[in-house]
Amino acid sequence: MSTFVDTAPAPPRHARTTAAKRRQYAAAYTLVLPFFVIFLAMVILPLFYAGYLSFFKKQLIGGTSFAGFDNYARAVTDPLFLTAIGRMGIFLVVQVPIMLALALFFALALDSGMMKLAKFSRLAIFVPYAVPGVVATLMWGYLYGPDFGPFAQISEALGLPPPPFLTQTGMLFSIMNIVNWEFIGYNMIIIYAALRSIPSELYEAARVDGASEPRIAWSIKIPAVRAALLLTVIFSVIGTFQLFNEPQLMRTLAPTVIGTAYTPNLYAYNISFVNQDANYAAALAFLLGIVIMIVSYIVQLSAQRRERRS
Amino acid sequence: MSATPFTRRKFLISTAAAASSTWFLAACGGSEEESPGPAAQSASAVPQSDIDKALDTETTLTFWTWVPDIQKEVKLFTTKYPKMKVNVVNVGNGAPHYQKMRTAIQSGQGAPDVAQVEFQYINSFTLGEGNLLDLTPYVPARLKDSYPEWVWSQVNTNGGLWGIPQDTGPMGLLYRDDLLKGAGLEAPKTYDDFAAAAETYHSKNPKSYLVNVAPNEPGQMVAYLWQAGVRPFTFDGKQTVKVDLANEEAKRVVKFWGDLVTNGVASNDPDFNDSWYQGLANGKWATLPIAAWGPVFLQGTAGKTSGKWRAADLPQWDASKVVSSNWGGSTDAVLKSSKNQIAAAQLAWYINTNKESALKLANEQFLFPAMKEILTDPSFVNQESKFYGGQKVNEKFAQISETVTPDFAWLPFMDFVYTNFTETLGKAFANKTDAVAGLQAWQDASAKYAKDQGFTVS
Numbered sequence: 001m002s003t004f005v006d007t008a009p010a011p012p013r014h015a016r017t018t019a020a021k022r023r024q025y026a027a028a029y030t031l032v033l034p035f036f037v038i039f040l041a042m043v044i045l046p047l048f049y050a051g052y053l054s055f056f057k058k059q060l061i062g063g064t065s066f067a068g069f070d071n072y073a074r075a076v077t078d079p080l081f082l083t084a085i086g087r088m089g090i091f092l093v094v095q096v097p098i099m100l101a102l103a104l105f106f107a108l109a110l111d112s113g114m115m116k117l118a119k120f121s122r123l124a125i126f127v128p129y130a131v132p133g134v135v136a137t138l139m140w141g142y143l144y145g146p147d148f149g150p151f152a153q154i155s156e157a158l159g160l161p162p163p164p165f166l167t168q169t170g171m172l173f174s175i176m177n178i179v180n181w182e183f184i185g186y187n188m189i190i191i192y193a194a195l196r197s198i199p200s201e202l203y204e205a206a207r208v209d210g211a212s213e214p215r216i217a218w219s220i221k222i223p224a225v226r227a228a229l230l231l232t233v234i235f236s237v238i239g240t241f242q243l244f245n246e247p248q249l250m251r252t253l254a255p256t257v258i259g260t261a262y263t264p265n266l267y268a269y270n271i272s273f274v275n276q277d278a279n280y281a282a283a284l285a286f287l288l289g290i291v292i293m294i295v296s297y298i299v300q301l302s303a304q305r306r307e308r309r310s
Numbered sequence: 311m312s313a314t315p316f317t318r319r320k321f322l323i324s325t326a327a328a329a330s331s332t333w334f335l336a337a338c339g340g341s342e343e344e345s346p347g348p349a350a351q352s353a354s355a356v357p358q359s360d361i362d363k364a365l366d367t368e369t370t371l372t373f374w375t376w377v378p379d380i381q382k383e384v385k386l387f388t389t390k391y392p393k394m395k396v397n398v399v400n401v402g403n404g405a406p407h408y409q410k411m412r413t414a415i416q417s418g419q420g421a422p423d424v425a426q427v428e429f430q431y432i433n434s435f436t437l438g439e440g441n442l443l444d445l446t447p448y449v450p451a452r453l454k455d456s457y458p459e460w461v462w463s464q465v466n467t468n469g470g471l472w473g474i475p476q477d478t479g480p481m482g483l484l485y486r487d488d489l490l491k492g493a494g495l496e497a498p499k500t501y502d503d504f505a506a507a508a509e510t511y512h513s514k515n516p517k518s519y520l521v522n523v524a525p526n527e528p529g530q531m532v533a534y535l536w537q538a539g540v541r542p543f544t545f546d547g548k549q550t551v552k553v554d555l556a557n558e559e560a561k562r563v564v565k566f567w568g569d570l571v572t573n574g575v576a577s578n579d580p581d582f583n584d585s586w587y588q589g590l591a592n593g594k595w596a597t598l599p600i601a602a603w604g605p606v607f608l609q610g611t612a613g614k615t616s617g618k619w620r621a622a623d624l625p626q627w628d629a630s631k632v633v634s635s636n637w638g639g640s641t642d643a644v645l646k647s648s649k650n651q652i653a654a655a656q657l658a659w660y661i662n663t664n665k666e667s668a669l670k671l672a673n674e675q676f677l678f679p680a681m682k683e684i685l686t687d688p689s690f691v692n693q694e695s696k697f698y699g700g701q702k703v704n705e706k707f708a709q710i711s712e713t714v715t716p717d718f719a720w721l722p723f724m725d726f727v728y729t730n731f732t733e734t735l736g737k738a739f740a741n742k743t744d745a746v747a748g749l750q751a752w753q754d755a756s757a758k759y760a761k762d763q764g765f766t767v768s
Contacts (some may be wrong), residue, residue, distance in 0.1 A: 061764035
């Protein structure tokens with residue numbers, strides 16, 4: 001009911017806009033202006049420039065020429081690019097559910113109020129997010145090390161071969177692990193904040209009805225934080241397809257496992273700065289953006305459909 | 311042209327006192343028969359009066375380099391020419407440095423006057439209309455004689471002098487005296503000995519190896535090819551390149567290293583990462599084929615192995631003639647876009663050829679020198695290094711520098727070729743597959759890139 005009241009069509013009022021109101025508008029626009037100036041200069045303009053670049057072809061010999069959609073046609077048939085997108089698809093399907101399930105679990109555990117040291121635990125789970133990704137990757141790189149890393153040394157002491165963290169098969173999972181470690185805390189905080197905003201009367205009513213804590217979590221808490229969960233899923237989709245720091249740094253440890261096209265972003269970067277082909281890189285970046293939009297839209301759509309069904 | 315030597319002489323006497331007077335003597339003592347390079351014929355020298363005037367005008371130069379503490383040498387220049395002001399900027403080490411240079415050049419502003427450029431990247435900046443200034447008219451006509459032939463052939467290409475050599479990296483073999491002795495071995499003199507030693511060493515020390523073949527180190531592999539006489543690249547300065555990585559000689563070299571790896575007697579670890587540093591310190595490898603900048607680097611990385619290392623020549627393909635190659639090394643180049651070309655050229659020239667400055671670079675910053683005069687200077691060659699059991703390592707590498715073969719040319723897109731190595735030949739080393747097939751893949755990818763970029767591939 002309340003939503004209806006909020007969005008009810010207001011009577012035409014602009015004719016009677018008072019001077020005070022106008023001043024308020026002016027103040028509001030002045031306040032958001034700095035943001036928009038920077039947003040325009042640092043995001044919108046480069047975006048348009050990149051879009052413009054993507055329609056040209058520049059060779060070291062022969063210079064620049066108009067290429068139409070050639071770069072895009074090349075990208076959608078580029079096995080390296082497609083493999084990279086596919087790899088991120090696997091990453092998305094495997095890593096994101098694990099990360100979000102754990103984040104949700106920790107958020108529920110903290111919210112249940114049954115934990116001792118709740119504040120400390122909350123901070124401890126969140127701290128990895130505060131560690132810069134670069135540092136985190138360097139740290140994990142050491143832990144994964146096949147010669148002198150602690151895991152390798154333990155398995156050596158047990159007479160086993162070193163764990164295959166940095167091999168062709170193990171690498172993707174090693175990176176998933178780093179990303180999990182980094183982002184569980186971040187997602188947990190989002191979900192936890194949503195949990196805190198659920199009115200406690202609902203819990204009381206459920207308890208009066210004899211619901212157990214797990215039952216409350218399943219039937220009240222999780223449905224109530226669905227919007228927050230959707231948000232974390234979409235953030236994760238975007239983050240996954242843009243994966244860059246972790247593979248870029250792991251590359252020094254396993255340069256032949258992580259090629260120049262391990263992730264789509266890494267590929268675009270290398271095309272631009274190693275192959276000196278900013279035009280093709282721009283086309284790749286745009287296609288990547290489109291892929292992210294499509295996947296995010298699918299996620300949102302399926303969530304809405306489920307909502308409508310329930 | 312006939313007036314040039316005179317101007318040069320005047321120039322050196324009047325401006326570049328200490329360093330160049332020895333250069334002058336050396337130049338006079340040098341043989342007369344060699345003809346001046348094509349560049350010397352095409353470019354006429356800048357008159358001394360113009361140089362003096364430029365150096366006596368208030369000027370601010372921007373100098374991009376990642377050499378630590380180069381302010382020391384720049385200060386010698388600014389002390390001598392008080393009207394010069396130099397902003398030294400470190401915009402990144404290696405790749406990011408070049409990326410920023412290219413971006414600045416493309417945008418038409420913000421590019422430095424003087425920039426560090428490694429030998430193998432010079433051509434990528436002389437490409438097309440060219441972004442580097444031909445320094446021939448700005449330096450003494452006989453500067454050539456100050457350097458070993460191979461050094462000069464790195465900077466004087468396609469009719470121009472594109473940078474003043476700053477440091478070089480002649481290839482030698484560092485080895486663990488104690489470990490080799492422990493296995494009953496000596497430093498291998500030939501590659502046959504080397505292969506046999508690799509086998510013996512590994513059979514006696516199953517957990518360690520004679521050598522590592524890094525699957526991510528194109529510079530090292532190219533140095534091996536260079537030593538074997540392979541000249542895989544040419545560039546005519548315009549639009550024709552030769553990419554000939556998979557020739558018979560190169561196949562032989564690559565097969566040699568590939569066999570060591572597939573036979574399990576050489577490791578295939580990526581280098582220059584923590585694991586590799588730890589391996590060096592922990593005796594995972596008994597030898598390290600590396601450039602002249604290696605000894606100081608190793609000292610800093612594997613401090614606890616002090617006294618156990620020695621330096622020697624690389625193993626040889628032909629024992630009767632000791633030859634070596636180069637890995638790394640830099641120049642200071644002047645950008646064409648500089649508004650103060652004369653002053654910029656003088657800065658690049660002065661800090662790298664003035665004796666006091668060049669000795670500082672060698673003895674304080676440990677850059678392995680390019681100039682003959684420094685390579686023979688007692689204060690440089692007579693240093694005994696504790697880390698190498700008291701051996702005169704500088705002297706050893708100075709000798710090696712004389713054995714480096716000249717005329718190794720580079721493609722104008724070595725970034726791609728080097729990066730692609732890791733995906734092709736390097737991958738073969740990493741996966742212990744056929745190295746010769748990997749070499750062919752490297753060749754094919756490099757040639758394809760050249761064609762895609764509009765080069766004529768011969």
